[in-house]
Amino acid sequence: MYKQEEGDVSSSPQETVPPVLEALNITRRLPLGREHIDVLKGITFGVQRGEIMALVGPSGSGKSTLLGILAGLDNPTSGQIVLDGIDITHMSEGKLARVRNSKVGMVFQAYNLIATLTAQENVEVPLYVGKHPGAPSARAQQLLDLVGLSHRLKHRPAQLSGGEQQRVAIARALAADPTLIIADEPTGNxxxxxxxxxxxxxxxxxxxxxxxxxxxxxxxxxxxxxDRVIHLMDGVIADRGERDAEADDE
Structure with missing residues (x-):
């Protein structure tokens, strides 16, 4: 269902290339005293490879809960998450940790850099989990150059501006060459x-x-x-922007 057949050139790219991420009828129910609250009420959408998608919603809309489920940090009450062709919904924590490390990069509002490490060392951290080709130091230097910080390799977070710390966080998210980057309120600080x-x-x-x-x-x-905006409101998708047809044809 999720894998493209080799040599199939008869269909358009939209028909043959599966989404990088699929959320299928995701629900999340949390206890509230003797009652419960339905935080997510059947969320379904896909994210295409190379797409920039914005997830928008006010406090209490379920945005943070959904983000944690998409990243494999939390489990839905029901529904299915398929990440790069892999169903992660009911994985053991050990397997899920390996998938997260290889498939998902996270960028946080507070950056979450390790204060005692240099910019280069912070970017190297994900590369010491699992197996990755090449030397961590070379990969970190390459990524810091990519985000415009090749001159700040040996600086610690306290020596960097907010914008520079965010760039280090992005380089770190890219370190393990993930399929998907998830950024939580990336411009908030x-x-x-x-x-x-x-x-x-x-x-x-x-x-x-x-x-x-x-x-x-x-x-x-x-x-x-x-490229597209999904608006959450009270645990459901209130509105979803359609992708530009011309952009899809590029």
Whole structure:
């Protein structure tokens, strides 16, 4: 169902190439005293390879819960998550950890850099989990150069600006060559100019690496830079923007 048949050239790319991520009828129910609350109520969508998708919703919409499920950090109550052709819904924690390390890169609002490590060492951290080709130091240097920080390799987070720390976090998310990058409120701690710089960097990285990005945000400016926007409200998809047909043809 999720794998393209080799040598099949009779169909269009949209028909033969599966989504990088599929969320299929995802629900999440949490206990609330003697009652329960339905945080997610049947969420279904797919994210195409190389797409920048924005996930937008107010506090309480279920956005953070959905993000954790998409990243493999939490399990849905029901439904299915298929990541790069792999059903991760009922995986053991050991297997799921390996999939997360190889398939998903995370960028957090607070950056989550290790204060005692240099920029280069922070980017190297994911490469010491699992097996990855090449030397971690060389890979980290390459990625920091890609995000414009080749001159800051030996600086620790406290010696970097907010925008620079965010770039280190992006380089770290790319370290294990994941299929999908998930960014949670990525411009929340940045001023307007650095926020714009971040959006340009994401667009450039998509062009250079063909990575897929999900940006969870409250910021309309961030959503405006996405190929598609999914709006969550009270645990359901209230609106979903359609992809530009011309962009699909490129």
């Amino acid at each position: 940045l001023d307007r100019q650095n926020g714009q710089n971040f959006l340009k960097l994401i667009a450039d990285l998509r062009t250079q690496t063909r990575k897929t990005f999900i940006l969870a945000t409250h910021d309309p400016a961030v959503a405006a830079h996405a």
